Amino acid sequence: MSQDTKRRLLVADDDPSTRQFLAGALAGHGYTVTLAHDGAEALETARTTRFDALLLDCRMPRAGAIEVLSALRRDAGSASHAATALATSAEVPASLRTELLKAGFAGVIEKPCRVASLVDALAATLGIDEGFRILDDEAGLMAAGDPATMQALRQLLRAELVELSGALDTLATDPAELVERLHRLRSACGFCGAVRLGAQAKVMQGHIRETRMAVPDALARFRAELEATLSAL
Structure with missing residues (x-):
């Protein structure tokens, strides 16, 4: 996948180690990753930059995942208004999972996450690499x-x-x-x-x-x- 066709992801998490782990893992699978350290920075970045997908932590200072996504969905002028969104959380009880899916998240990833689970979630919603032929x-x-x-x-x-x-x-x-x-x-x-x-x-x-x-x-x-x-x- 060329630099021009790489999918762009926004990873927002208030934990520095988690941010760096996710950035490195996703970059290794061909994604271009931008980082945000809290909800407000994530929202501002997503309003001005078009991302293919957003990976948002549920509990961040100055806005959690649901608040960030709700604000983007209400603002049709946001560059990432329609981006696919995945939520991350260290704890995902059934009630939270239901709330996140109702809020419009395409998936919920429990931390610490397996890279394979995250890559599957992104490919399942964004689609696989265009290099695959329909029929070979x-x-x-x-x-x-x-x-x-x-x-x-x-x-x-x-x-x-x-x-x-x-x-x-x-x-x-x-x-x-x-x-x-x-x-x-x-x-x-x-x-x-x-x-x-x-x-x-x-x-x-x-x-x-x-x-x-x-x-x-x-x-x-x-x-x-x-x-x-x-x-x-």
Whole structure:
């Protein structure tokens, strides 16, 4: 990913060690990171700079995550008015998780967090690297063995995707079942060379396990990849 196409993240946390850890981890995964040390600085920075995503600590001096996001969503002129937002907290009881998701956060990350969980959450909502092809014939041929088998498997995948598209909203109410369906889908994608959808299914699985639900932003992103794959098959 080039410097011009790197996704821009704002990381806001009042703990210096946490800020530096998150900045280093995310930069290592190809993101451009800007840091803020409290809620007021986060809000001012997000108003003047367009970020793809915001990572906001729930308890910061001069405004917590909900206050910052609410102010941005009310201000249509803010550069990051519509940015994807993830919340972080050292403690995430069920009541706080529900409050954050209702406030518009696309996910909630409990600290200390695993880098993989954070990267999955970002990819599930922002989308995976554009370098992944929708269909990779070389990968498909390696898995299937010959063109005729690959095409037959792709027709089976197409039928599966049509059914999954219609069932997705219902599956979203049963996270455990959706994770299982995504597991099976990843296998099917691997045999067909449907690499983008397979990668999106993988990060979606991780995000659901972390958030314990299929949040709307991640569901919409996955549906978009599903429809793109259907069009390409």
